[in-house]
Amino acid sequence: MKVLQVNCVYNKGSTGKITYDLHKGMLEVGIESVVCYGRGINTKELAVYKTCPEWYSKMNNALSRLTGIMYGGCFFSTKKLISVIICEKPDVVCLQCINGYFVNIYELITFLKKNRIPTVIVLHAEFMYTANCAHAYDCEKWKNGCGHCLRYHKETNSILFDNTALSWKKMKNAFSGSEDNMVIVSVSPWLKNRAEQSPMLLHHEHRVVFNGIDTDVFKPTIKxxxxxxxxxxxxxxxxxxxxxxxxxxxxxxxxxxxxxxxxxxxxxxxxxxxxxxxxxxxxxxxxxxxxxxxxxxxxxxxxxxxxxxxxxxxxxxxxxxxxxxxxxxxxxxxxxxxxxxxxxxxxxxxxxxxxxxxxxxxxxxxxxxxxxxxxxxxxxxxDRTVMINHYIQIFEELYERGEK
CATH class of the missing domain: 3.40.50.2000 (Glycogen Phosphorylase B;)
Incomplete structure (x- = not known):
């Protein structure tokens, strides 16, 4: 089995470290593992690809401020990411935290759906089902289409346009029809409950996997x-x-x-x-x-x-x-x-x-x-080992379904 992860960063920040831990954990048990990431420094590790130059990410960030669409654009970096997926031919793709202006999320989800590539989407924040903000707080417009957003300047960094309704529609269209080949993993029961209420993810399979840490480091160590x-x-x-x-x-x-x-x-x-x-x-x-x-x-x-x-x-x-x-x-x-x-x-x-x-x-x-x-x-x-084992179990289940 080969698993390809996509994350904004690699071995940096909370999600980057989770991606790194999963990558190393799978390699240790004989699972082929590939990582694609968009932001940060280049790495020389085998089977780890940086798919977006920093200048290009910053350019797409600037363009999104004009369009009000945070998760679109990124034509060339998305094309490069998809080319890596095609070349590597993974059995399962795992999308971690993929904001950060390095990939067109709508195009990536659509590509994975059309090619029936078994996919795990890990929710570390809410943007994959709000299609806009990372935290919706008390707002519930994400349940029926967004639009007329009172916080669009802050949440989307848009200078002129409130395109939250358009973003929501584009995200919903991307997810539509992906139910049979996609598992949604939330990092907490609270987030899972929210995701299950989303019109985009309503009919998908949902799981919960806690984030893991290195308990050989985080242990009682008074100095x-x-x-x-x-x-x-x-x-x-x-x-x-x-x-x-x-x-x-x-x-x-x-x-x-x-x-x-x-x-x-x-x-x-x-x-x-x-x-x-x-x-x-x-x-x-x-x-x-x-x-x-x-x-x-x-x-x-x-x-x-x-x-x-x-x-x-x-x-x-x-x-x-x-x-x-x-x-x-x-x-x-x-x-x-x-x-x-x-x-x-x-x-x-x-x-x-x-x-x-x-x-x-x-x-x-x-x-x-x-x-x-x-x-x-x-x-x-x-313990991160518990987290790794949970993800491997999900990957294996998806892989076996694909084999059948």
Missing amino acids: AELIKKYKVKNKKIVLHVTARFSDQNKGGKYVLQIAEKLGNGYVVLLVGNGLPLQEKVPENVICVGAISDPIELASYYSLSDVTVITSKRETFSMVCAESLCCDTPIVGFYAGAPEQISHPDYSAFSKYGDVDDLLSNVIYWANRKKDGKCAKASKSMY
Whole structure:
């Protein structure tokens, strides 16, 4: 069996690492594996193809701002990707996160459908069934066609036109007739429930596979030098890890509100990009900055007594998985997936925006003694080997159907 994955990036970011882990995991068990990706640096790995130059991706990004169609265009890079698929002749194609202005999604789905190539589509966000936004939040126009979008400037980056209805129609046409040869995998039960309500994916087969992490890295690994560096001995440590603190969806303002209420007996560590200036945060807040080394990040999770997530919407939450595997409990707001994918014995969630209840949960969990049970229970849920085996099982099922 040969499996070809397509993702925006390779071995970079959460979906790029998942693509990499799947690729290596399949090779280890004798499955032929090929990867195509569109963004980032070129790699010299065998059977890994970069199908889109950076300048071309940026050009298509700029064009989409004029047309209001984010997932079209990309004529030459889509042609190159399809030529790789034709040349490699995979038994199964797995589409991971394919936004990023490197492929015409409508044309790719249509090609796979017409050529009856067994396909797995992994939903890491909502754009494959909203046809526009990555997070629909409380809007339900994606259920009947979009259009007249109040947020089209922000969600599609369109300068002039609201073409959300046209994008929706193009995506629906692409998926129409693909039901027999396509499996939709969501990374959380919450996302699966949403996808099943979509007119585009209503009659498809749906599965759930949790994202996996390297539990040989994300495990209890306290480093004494961090305690000395930040002078946090005998203090309770609250951690907030985010891709970008300034992103409104991530709710960074709530973390600062909690810090003010906690006082000097607690230290709040902020890890990520776009952190506020040190002089604009409470005295008990330390801005660590972005951490690219997963081993170092694991040491911050392990150092902390509790990790706080304040997102308005998440389709999974790698922070939840990583923190729990490092034996550190999670508290946050109800945000869709986190409350479903977190281990229920080591997490607590509050109504979005209810800072007082969130604060109570922070204090409760920060003062519970760690005993290693959280990490042990979480490893069986989030270990990347579990994820790889689930995907291989799905690929094999699709392959066997094709053989028949």
